[in-house]
Amino acid sequence: MDFSFSEENEMIRDNTRKFLEKNLLPYVNDIDKNEKIPVDFFKNAGKNGIISPLIDNSFGGPGLSFIDSTVISEEIAKIDTSMATSVYYLLNTSWAYILQKYGNEELKGKILPEIASGDKFIGIASTEPSGGSDVANIKTSGEIKNHNLIINGEKTYISGAIEAKNNGGGHLTLVKTDASSGHRGITMVYVPADSPGISINKLENMGRMGISTSSITYNNVEIPEENIIGEINKGFYYSMDGFNHARILVAAACNGLSDMMLESGLNYINQRKAFNKYLKDFQGISFKFSELKTDLEMVKLLTYKAAYLADVDSNDLYIYSAMAKYRAPQIALEIVKNVMMWFGAYGYTKDAGIEKSARGIFSYLVGAEGALNVMEIIVSRAFMK
Ligand SMILES: Cc1cc2nc3c(=O)[nH]c(=O)nc-3n(C[C@H](O)[C@H](O)[C@H](O)COP(=O)(O)OP(=O)(O)OC[C@H]3O[C@@H](n4cnc5c(N)ncnc54)[C@H](O)[C@@H]3O)c2cc1C
Incomplete structure (x- = not known):
């Protein structure tokens, strides 16, 4: 090894x-x-x-x-x-x-x-107003007519729709092509964001402000069938493959953020004094630092193991990417919270640059690339057949 x-x-x-x-x-x-x-x-x-x-x-x-x-x-x-x-x-x-x-x-x-x-x-449009976790139950329809796919329905909480519309691009979009077949009736299609019949409504998020999140409504949107990805009714499987890969990059992003936060926290506790001692010399702070550094190292190893499994196209990839996506945002939030407390009142100001990280990480706790409970479902099902 x-x-x-x-x-x-x-x-x-x-x-x-x-x-x-x-x-x-x-x-x-x-x-x-x-x-x-x-x-x-x-x-x-x-x-x-x-x-x-x-x-x-x-x-x-x-x-x-x-x-x-x-x-x-x-x-x-x-x-x-x-x-x-x-x-x-x-x-x-x-x-x-x-x-x-x-x-x-x-x-x-x-x-x-x-x-x-x-x-x-390019992004992914899977989630609908009726829910994001239960992908098999999406309602947006895709009907094949004269070599076109006619799309009707609504997606929501979709990242990058405004950017795709303004700068060019679109989303791999999941549509129901066989309403009676659950996850086996879903097709993936590339839908350019400027297609006629699409309307985009920006949602006001609490964090990661540099990229938009929107609802997208499809009103008889005609997409040529060449834009269909792979085979009809196999879109669910392609999307799961995509999420398995995206989750590793989510975990890696959380780890990068955690690394940066912990480094700036360390610099701070090395130079800030209270009661005539450096903050680092209080065990309440140094032990917490050790705990967080260890957690971060563990989740980095897990994330790189998942990345390795992606490179070798392992059947176990889905388990390890779910594990990494499950832990990395939680550890990142814990690190951000503690570093903010080490900074004291300064940590609560925008100048300190910590609060925007907390706002960003929450997106991965509530749902982006799959909610935490869904990661737990994936991992538990893998071992409790
Ligand atoms: C900032 C942001 C950006 C996003 N970008 C995109 C995007 O680009 N494209 C896209 O398609 N989606 C996107 N999403 C949506 C994301 O995929 C969904 O939030 C996620 O799939 C969860 O769906 P939901 O929010 O509808 O919650 P729900 O599915 O309604 O779940 C609500 C809660 O119930 C829990 N839950 C659900 N089922 C179970 C169960 N069986 N057992 C236990 N608990 C359960 C969930 O864990 C969650 O806590 C984004 C979300 C956010 C926050």
Whole structure:
């Protein structure tokens, strides 16, 4: 067993960090305030191969591994600790991967190069007003007529719809093509955000302000059948494959954020004094630091194990990605909470830059990429057959 990163992994980490320090760090406060990531960032990130790294060379991407993608996810969250840029990245990475794995050559040739270059966004539209956890019970319908799929219904809490509409792109969308067949009646289709018949309604979120969350209504939206991903009625399985990969990048983003927070907490307790002692010299603080550092190390190992399983296409991937997605946001929130307390009143100010991380992490506790209870269902079912 070898726990070290390869030279290539390390090189990618260094290059990503240097790129982000120059191209993202100067904008991070504005991203949370102005609710927008600069469009130029995506284009520059595309040129540097870090906007959707799993896309193959043949489609204009860098063709990196899943471990590399996990390294990049961590580094992005260390710089933009609001989580917004991490979300944009993880959606573009995991759903482009699904398009590449199951889509037809024509669609891949049309869409993937523009995602790899940072010109277009790709996300997932699965959740509906009646619920997100029970994917099999979606209601949005897809009817095949004259080589088109006619879509009617509503999706909600969809990340990146405004960005896709304004900058270009769309969502892999789940529609019911056989209403009587539960999860075996769902088809996945690429729906450009500017398709006639689509209306987008932005929801006001509490965090990760740089990327929008919206409801999307489909009123007789006609999508050519070439945009269907893989086989009709297999969309549920493709979406689960996508979530299994996306959850690793969620966990990695939480870990990157946790790393950054713990480092800034450590700097603070090393220099702040109370009762004539440094904060680090109170056991109540140093023991908590040890506990959090250990938790973070554990979940990082779990996350990289999941990334390794993705690279070797293991059947166990779904279990480990669910475990990582289950623990990483909880540990991140615990770290953010404690670091905020170490900072005292300053931690509660916007200037300290801690509160936006708490707002961002909550998205992963309540649901984004699957609610925590659903992760517990996946893990328990895997062992309690
Ligand atoms: C910021 C944000 C961005 C999002 N972006 C997207 C996106 O881009 N695309 C997309 O499709 N969706 C997106 N979502 C939606 C997300 O996928 C859903 O929130 C998630 O699937 C849960 O669905 P729900 O919110 O409808 O909760 P529900 O499914 O209604 O669940 C409510 C609660 O009940 C619990 N629960 C449900 N079933 C069970 C059970 N069997 N046993 C025990 N507990 C259970 C859940 O854990 C949860 O706590 C986003 C969500 C957020 C918060």
